[in-house]
Amino acid sequence: MDFSFSEEQLAIKEAARRFAETEIKPLVERMERERSTPRELIRRMKDLGFYAVQYPKAYGGAGASYIEYVIMLEELSRVYCSIGGHISVNNLCAGTINDFGTEEQKQQYLPQLLTGDAIGSFAFTEPGTGTDPKAITTTCLRDGDEWVINGEKLFISNSTIPGYIVVFCKDVEMEGRITNIIVPKDTPGYRTSQLVEKMGMRGMEVADIVLQDVRVPYGNTTGGEAGRGKGFQILTAEIAVGKLGISAQCVGMAQAALDESVKYAKRRMQHGKPIATFQTIQSLIGEMSAEVAAARYTTLATAYKRSQGMDILYDSARTRLFASQVVHRAASNAMQVHGAFGYTTEFVVERIFRDMKLAEIYEGVNEIQRIIAAAELLR
Numbered sequence: 001m002d003f004s005f006s007e008e009q010l011a012i013k014e015a016a017r018r019f020a021e022t023e024i025k026p027l028v029e030r031m032e033r034e035r036s037t038p039r040e041l042i043r044r045m046k047d048l049g050f051y052a053v054q055y056p057k058a059y060g061g062a063g064a065s066y067i068e069y070v071i072m073l074e075e076l077s078r079v080y081c082s083i084g085g086h087i088s089v090n091n092l093c094a095g096t097i098n099d100f101g102t103e104e105q106k107q108q109y110l111p112q113l114l115t116g117d118a119i120g121s122f123a124f125t126e127p128g129t130g131t132d133p134k135a136i137t138t139t140c141l142r143d144g145d146e147w148v149i150n151g152e153k154l155f156i157s158n159s160t161i162p163g164y165i166v167v168f169c170k171d172v173e174m175e176g177r178i179t180n181i182i183v184p185k186d187t188p189g190y191r192t193s194q195l196v197e198k199m200g201m202r203g204m205e206v207a208d209i210v211l212q213d214v215r216v217p218y219g220n221t222t223g224g225e226a227g228r229g230k231g232f233q234i235l236t237a238e239i240a241v242g243k244l245g246i247s248a249q250c251v252g253m254a255q256a257a258l259d260e261s262v263k264y265a266k267r268r269m270q271h272g273k274p275i276a277t278f279q280t281i282q283s284l285i286g287e288m289s290a291e292v293a294a295a296r297y298t299t300l301a302t303a304y305k306r307s308q309g310m311d312i313l314y315d316s317a318r319t320r321l322f323a324s325q326v327v328h329r330a331a332s333n334a335m336q337v338h339g340a341f342g343y344t345t346e347f348v349v350e351r352i353f354r355d356m357k358l359a360e361i362y363e364g365v366n367e368i369q370r371i372i373a374a375a376e377l378l379r
């Protein structure tokens with residue numbers, strides 16, 4: 001088994017790291033203040049191909065694999081996880097079309113989503129459900145050669161950025177089975193709320209949406225006629241891939257927490273010597289380094305499996321569960337290493353502490369990840 005990165009993988013890692021340090025980092029303060037994703041940053045990521053890494057060249061992708069994808073996401077998230085989240089959510093939409101769309105849908109939508117000309121969103125959550133697909137109330141009703149969609153979706157990432165959104169609806173004619181529909185965000189009847197005021201991940205735009213008599217062609221059913229009523233399969237498969245992206249974000253944030261702790265511990269003096277000389281600090285740093293390495297290898301292993309076309313339902317649940325716990329502990333330990341200063345907005349660890357919590361919640365809370373992981377063993 002070869003665990004080393006190829007030259008291409010190292011080049012992607014280096015390009016993402018350089019971009020994050022030189023082009024994302026200077027904008028972090030502004031993103032935290034304005035709570036939005038700068039459109040000029042989207043344009044730069046489009047130029048660099050960050051939206052396209054793991055997709056086929058035939059649709060405008062770079063033709064690399066999910067390994068390169070998680071390598072890139074880790075590096076971007078190491079500097080600012082909101083941008084990792086923004087790209088991951090675009091992939092939920094692009095991935096849905098790539099994996100389940102008809103050939104015509106792939107040709108129509110993927111080139112724009114993979115170049116970043118259109119930004120994707122994925123709308124499942126509603127006021128009454130974040131976990132249970134049976135409780136979805138947004139409806140789609142066929143009217144001749146059109147769909148009419150009505151409902152409300154909450155906490156939808158990237159929903160305020162022009163592009164496409166894949167919407168999970170209760171299909172009225174199919175006894176409430178779930179149908180997924182591709183909706184251009186400029187369709188009349190599609191409305192977003194004010195941006196949600198969040199504790200962290202402030203550079204990733206999140207808003208609630210209202211769909212009021214939204215009409216799109218019947219042909220926008222993801223997967224065409226054969227895809228109708230298959231929303232639950234789509235949701236399960238794509239969220240599994242989404243959780244792989246979140247795992248990479250966790251590894252990036254945990255690595256940043258570790259890096260900041262090492263830097264600070266060498267510099268901060270107490271009792272006439274750097275705190276790095278205290279065994280209690282060494283213990284925190286040693287533990288973080290072990291856990292970050294384990295989370296990274298688990299993430300890469302799941303990415304490898306996905307790149308081989310294998311099912312990652314259980315793997316991504318385990319990986320996301322573990323990686324999100326690792327970053328939680330790393331953020332907490334990093335704050336401990338920094339003492340009172342870590343609790344101030346002057347230090348990066350304060351933001352990591354706020355950003356990392358989402359990883360235990362979105363795309364399925366950790367309680368559900370435990371249930372999925374156990375299901376493989378207990379069936």
Ligand SMILES: Cc1cc2nc3c(=O)[nH]c(=O)nc-3n(C[C@H](O)[C@H](O)[C@H](O)COP(=O)(O)OP(=O)(O)OC[C@H]3O[C@@H](n4cnc5c(N)ncnc54)[C@H](O)[C@@H]3O)c2cc1C
Binds near residue numbers: 122123132
């Ligand atoms: C910043 C942000 C961005 C988001 N982006 C998107 C997006 O782009 N698209 C989208 O569709 N959604 C998005 N969401 C929504 C997110 O995916 C849901 O909030 C999440 O799935 C949890 O759903 P919920 O909030 O309804 O929690 P609930 O389902 O109400 O769960 C609350 C708690 O109850 C417990 N619980 C619930 N169900 C079970 C169970 N079966 N077994 C045991 N315990 C359980 C858990 O402790 C859980 O934490 C986003 C949310 C946030 C905060």
